[in-house]
Amino acid sequence: MSPSESCHHLLDSLSAYVDGELSEALCRELERHLADCEDCRVVIDTLKKTIELYRETIAEPEVPADVRARLFQRLKLEDYLD
Numbered sequence: 001m002s003p004s005e006s007c008h009h010l011l012d013s014l015s016a017y018v019d020g021e022l023s024e025a026l027c028r029e030l031e032r033h034l035a036d037c038e039d040c041r042v043v044i045d046t047l048k049k050t051i052e053l054y055r056e057t058i059a060e061p062e063v064p065a066d067v068r069a070r071l072f073q074r075l076k077l078e079d080y081l082d
């Protein structure tokens with residue numbers, strides 16, 4: 001198997017790996033490959049950073065005050081606004 005074929009095979013599993021959904025056997029295979037393949041290490045680093053950023057955005061949704069006020073008005077909850 002050429003290196004590029006090996007990378008292609010493993011790249012399909014990368015998102016499952018980052019999510020912790022990959023089987024143990026595949027994790028070990030991927031980690032062995034990552035140990036000697038800088039290209040895939042770069043890909044997985046980028047993917048992890050992207051996912052972390054995405055999770056932070058989901059965890060702390062920024063709802064502007066005016067949007068919140070309109071939403072409360074729509075729901076007839078304006079009396080509860082501080």
Ligand SMILES: [Zn+2]
Nearest residue numbers: 007037039040
């Ligand atoms: Zn690779």
